[in-house]
Amino acid sequence: IYGELMDAVYLVNKYGEAISHQGWKHTVEVADQVCEIWNTQDVGIWEMRGEQHHFLHSRLMCWVALDRAIRLASKRSLPAPFARWDETRQAIYADIWSNFWNEERGHFVQHIGSTALDGSMLLMPLVRFVAATDPRWLSTLEAIQKSLVRDGMVYRYRNDDSQIDGLQGTEGAFAACSFWYVECVARAGQVEKAHLEFEQLLRYANPLGLYAEEFDSQARHLGNTPQALSHLALISAATFLDRKLSGEKTTWQP
Incomplete structure (x- = not known):
C-alpha cells in the first residue's frame, strides 16, 4: 500500500x-x-x-x-x-x-514468470506510469478486454491462468476493476464505448445506488457491501468521463 x-x-x-x-x-x-x-x-x-x-x-x-x-x-x-x-x-x-512485458503475448503480465493478465494492471495509466495511448498499453488493454471483461464486468484474473490463488471455485467480477476499465477506455480516446460500459455498470447498482466488492455472473452483488474501493473507482471514472462528454479540455497536471 x-x-x-x-x-x-x-x-x-x-x-x-x-x-x-x-x-x-x-x-x-x-x-x-x-x-x-x-x-x-x-x-x-x-x-x-x-x-x-x-x-x-x-x-x-x-x-x-x-x-x-x-x-x-x-x-x-x-x-x-x-x-x-x-x-x-x-x-x-x-x-x-x-x-513484466511479455513480447510473445503482447501484454504486461501479472508477475515475473507468469503469462497471466490481472485487473490491477488497469491502474498503470491511472497512476500515470504509462500513457493511456501508449501502444504497449493499448495492446494490454485489448488483451484484458478479451480475457477478463464479461458484460461490462471485469474479473481480477482468470483462475485457469493464475495458479497461485489457492482457492477452489469460481471467481467473481471485481467492481473496482470494472470502473478502472471504464476510465482506461475513456482515457484511451474511446469515449463512446466507455460511456456505454459505464451506463451498463450503473444498472448493476443496488436500489440505493451502491456497490459490493464483487459481482457474480448475473451481476448480483457478492462480498463487502458497500465497498469503499468500488465507489472510489466509480467516482474517478465518472469524473473523467463527465469531463470528456462535456467537451471540457483536459490537461496533464503534475
Whole structure:
C-alpha cells in the first residue's frame, strides 16, 4: 500500500494544507523503506494464498510512492535524498518495462514468470506510469478486454491462468476493476464505448445506488457491501468521463 499512501499524501498537499515537519519526516521514512524493499516478493494486491511472487501491481505502487515523494519534496522545497529516490524510481521503471512485458503475448503480465493478465494492471495509466495511448498499453488493454471483461464486468484474473490463488471455485467480477476499465477506455480516446460500459455498470447498482466488492455472473452483488474501493473507482471514472462528454479540455497536471 506504499503507493496508495504516498499518492494520498501528495494529493492532500496539492489541494490542501502544506505538510507539517513531523509529517514530512514520516514521509521520508516511508520513501526510504520503499528504496529498501521494492525488489522483494509479496502476495500482491489480491492477497494470494500461494507462494509469494514479484507482482506487477506491487512494483508499480513502489514506483508511485517514490514518484509522489519526489514531486512533493520538489513542490514544497522540502529536504530529501533526491539522488537516491530518483535512482530507485528509475530502477523500478526499467524493471517493469524489462521484466513484466511479455513480447510473445503482447501484454504486461501479472508477475515475473507468469503469462497471466490481472485487473490491477488497469491502474498503470491511472497512476500515470504509462500513457493511456501508449501502444504497449493499448495492446494490454485489448488483451484484458478479451480475457477478463464479461458484460461490462471485469474479473481480477482468470483462475485457469493464475495458479497461485489457492482457492477452489469460481471467481467473481471485481467492481473496482470494472470502473478502472471504464476510465482506461475513456482515457484511451474511446469515449463512446466507455460511456456505454459505464451506463451498463450503473444498472448493476443496488436500489440505493451502491456497490459490493464483487459481482457474480448475473451481476448480483457478492462480498463487502458497500465497498469503499468500488465507489472510489466509480467516482474517478465518472469524473473523467463527465469531463470528456462535456467537451471540457483536459490537461496533464503534475
